[in-house]
Amino acid sequence: MALFITFEGGEGCGKSLQSKNLLSKFESLELSALLIREPGGTPLGEKIRYLLKRSCDIPVTPLSELLLFNASRSQLVKDVILPALKEQKTVICDRFTDSTLAYQSFGRGLDIKTVDQINLVASQGIKPDITFLLDVPPEVGLARKTIGAKDRFEMEKLDFHRKVREGFLKLAEAKSRRWVIIDATLPEKEIARMIWMRVNQKIKKA
Numbered sequence: 001m002a003l004f005i006t007f008e009g010g011e012g013c014g015k016s017l018q019s020k021n022l023l024s025k026f027e028s029l030e031l032s033a034l035l036i037r038e039p040g041g042t043p044l045g046e047k048i049r050y051l052l053k054r055s056c057d058i059p060v061t062p063l064s065e066l067l068l069f070n071a072s073r074s075q076l077v078k079d080v081i082l083p084a085l086k087e088q089k090t091v092i093c094d095r096f097t098d099s100t101l102a103y104q105s106f107g108r109g110l111d112i113k114t115v116d117q118i119n120l121v122a123s124q125g126i127k128p129d130i131t132f133l134l135d136v137p138p139e140v141g142l143a144r145k146t147i148g149a150k151d152r153f154e155m156e157k158l159d160f161h162r163k164v165r166e167g168f169l170k171l172a173e174a175k176s177r178r179w180v181i182i183d184a185t186l187p188e189k190e191i192a193r194m195i196w197m198r199v200n201q202k203i204k205k206a
Helices: 015-028 043-053 064-084 096-108 112-123 138-144 157-175 188-205
Strands: 002-008 033-037 090-094 130-135 179-183
Touching: 002 015, 002 096, 015 033, 015 090, 015 112, 015 130, 015 188, 033 064, 043 064, 064 090, 064 096, 064 112, 096 112, 096 157, 130 188, 138 157, 157 179, 179 188
Parallel strands: 002 090, 002 130, 033 090, 130 179
Antiparallel strands: none
């Protein structure tokens, strides 16, 4: 069974680490899986990623952010996600449409219906089978980001990150059957165990 699994959460929540841990688990069991990230995952997507995260000297409006994220997403869905799922590969994605709702709607203040509609077009209606929300207080997550220069989002004020966290929690509450909320302050191995337990349940039900 090909699953589409997404990892969501605020800055420093550990989702990139846990998505890699999950891929390693699949590989150790000789199960076909692919790990991708948003924005990115294609040549176009990686260029857009640089513009969105590293080009701190270029002003970007919230609407421009929304459209750039979805330009990257559209390419990723067409070139990578849909072909992989068609080949019965599980796709593990570090951020997807829910991040855009949390950051650009709850964080930036864009109309949530507008964000949702643009997400829907770019994603071709693809919905994750499981979404893991690694929830951590923004103060804790940002304190973990001590290596290297901060990107555009990490440089935002604490109030912005609190709104993003609130957005994620509201999204998870609204669609609780798909979401799994995990306390991201727990030890890494415990989080990985909880994630695999839920994924394995999904696999066994297939």
